[in-house]
Amino acid sequence: MRDDLRDLLQRGPFEPFRIKLVNGEAHDIFHPQTVALQQSSLNLFPFDQNWVIFPLDIASIESLIADYQGQAP
Numbered sequence: 762m763r764d765d766l767r768d769l770l771q772r773g774p775f776e777p778f779r780i781k782l783v784n785g786e787a788h789d790i791f792h793p794q795t796v797a798l799q800q801s802s803l804n805l806f807p808f809d810q811n812w813v814i815f816p817l818d819i820a821s822i823e824s825l826i827a828d829y830q831g832q833a834p
Contacts, residue, residue: 762819763800763817766780766798766803766822770796776825779825780803780821782818782819783819783820786815789825801816801817803815803816803817
């Protein structure tokens, strides 16, 4: 999963995606600059919210291209 996340964050052009955690939480990623991928955790620093750190307990990753056409809501 860590390698998949790294590939998504480095993709050009960047495509927004949603991370769904095993505990049911979901986080939308609109800019790769707001994410710091660590060895066993992911740090999120959204521009308009508080930062979040969580372990890589990820259930799924979904594209947001169809929802937002590449634009943040």
